[in-house]
Amino acid sequence: MGNRRRFMHSMLACAVAFSAAASFATAAHAAGEPLRVAIDATFAPMEFVENGKRTGFDVDLIEALARTMGRPVEWTDIDFKGLVPGLISRRFDVAISGIYITEERKKVVDFTVPYYHGGLVAMVKQGNTAIKTPADLNGKKVSVQVGTKSVNYLKENYPKVERVEVEKNEQMFNLVEIGRADAAVTGRPAAAYYVKARPGLRLVEPALTTEEYGIAVRRDQPELTKALNAALEKIKADGTYDQIVKKWFGAAAK
Numbered sequence: 001m002g003n004r005r006r007f008m009h010s011m012l013a014c015a016v017a018f019s020a021a022a023s024f025a026t027a028a029h030a031a032g033e034p035l036r037v038a039i040d041a042t043f044a045p046m047e048f049v050e051n052g053k054r055t056g057f058d059v060d061l062i063e064a065l066a067r068t069m070g071r072p073v074e075w076t077d078i079d080f081k082g083l084v085p086g087l088i089s090r091r092f093d094v095a096i097s098g099i100y101i102t103e104e105r106k107k108v109v110d111f112t113v114p115y116y117h118g119g120l121v122a123m124v125k126q127g128n129t130a131i132k133t134p135a136d137l138n139g140k141k142v143s144v145q146v147g148t149k150s151v152n153y154l155k156e157n158y159p160k161v162e163r164v165e166v167e168k169n170e171q172m173f174n175l176v177e178i179g180r181a182d183a184a185v186t187g188r189p190a191a192a193y194y195v196k197a198r199p200g201l202r203l204v205e206p207a208l209t210t211e212e213y214g215i216a217v218r219r220d221q222p223e224l225t226k227a228l229n230a231a232l233e234k235i236k237a238d239g240t241y242d243q244i245v246k247k248w249f250g251a252a253a254k
Contacts, residue, residue, distance in 0.1 A: 034074035035066045036092040038083055042168045045193045045248045046098040046213075057189070057248040058096045061115065062215070064240050068231040079167060081147025084109055087218050094217050094224070098187055100149050101214040110219050112228045114212035116245075120150055121188045122204040123195060125176060131183055134208055137161055140182035143172035150185045153209065170194075176201065187211075189249070 039058065041047040047056035054075065066073045076092050083095040087109050098118070101111045122142070124131045131137060138160040144150040146165050154161050164181050166172055173194050175181035184191070188207055195201045217225045235241045 033071060035062075035069070035071040035094065036074045036076065037062055037066075038076040038078050038086055038092040038095040038097070040078060040080040040083065040097045042080075042170060043098045043187070043190050046187070046189055047096075057116070057244060058098065060244045060247065061241075062094075062096050064235050064244065065228055065231040068234050069227055079147070080145060080169075081167075083147075084216065087216055090218065093221060094215055094228070096215045098190070098213060099216050100187075100211040102149060105216065108219070110217045110222065110225050111214035112217065112225055112232060114214050115232060116213045117210065118187045118189055118213055119210045120153060120185055120208040121191050122183045122185050122208065123173070123176060123191045123201055124183045124204055125179075126200050126202050128182065128202075131204060134204060134206070136204075137183060137185075141180070143175045143181040143184045145169050145172060145186065148186070149209075149211070154185060157208075173198070173201070 039047050039054065041049050041054050041056070041059075043056075045056055047054065047058045049055070054077075063073055076086070078086055080097060083097055083099065084105060086092060087095055095109075099105070100118070101114060105111070122131070122134060122137060131140060137154075137158050139162075141162045141164055142154060142158075143164040143166055144154060146167055151163065151165065154163055164175060166175070169186060169190055172181070172184035172186060176184050177198070177200070183204070185208065188203075191203055195203055215228055217228065232241070
């Protein structure tokens, strides 16, 4: 009986040692592997293309996190509606693209801790007197981007809205500018950025919702989620995060 116990203890010790060694080897190997990131770079200032190069808050953030983790970034450009399906089908490891953390999405993908606060807001032409508050959206044509929370939010809360669904964020704003939509509903950072860049448009206050942005991660990679959270904590502690926030939003993070 004693020999059997000694044998079992020996086997358990070997298994623990093997597991630890394997975990260390995996972590060491992962440190040099590309972090495969998907993005829809059409949501300024979070992510967009300028002079042929991806830029924006989310781009700077993921690159800072990857540097902290010792991993290069391998980008995949994809429409917003394909981000979650692409994660599920293992086309990439993470997605960052102004993605709100929602209960529906949490059923199929994991999220890091929230990295920025946002919310849905309506945008109209400066001279639009028919839409003074969010309640005035009902009965109007409102443009939204396919696959975003704006679609379901309007379905559930503004059933009389005539939705005009488009593929790209900027298309929503264009429809408002040329009068083919009365309003657009999207994330506040993008709407505020666009209003600042294009005089003649305004935000409808108050905001429709308050939301939190998160980095979406495949559910079979819990260690990656932990590593991203640890890296986010580190860049917040060393001031890198505040620098990125100040660069894109003009003020340090609260």
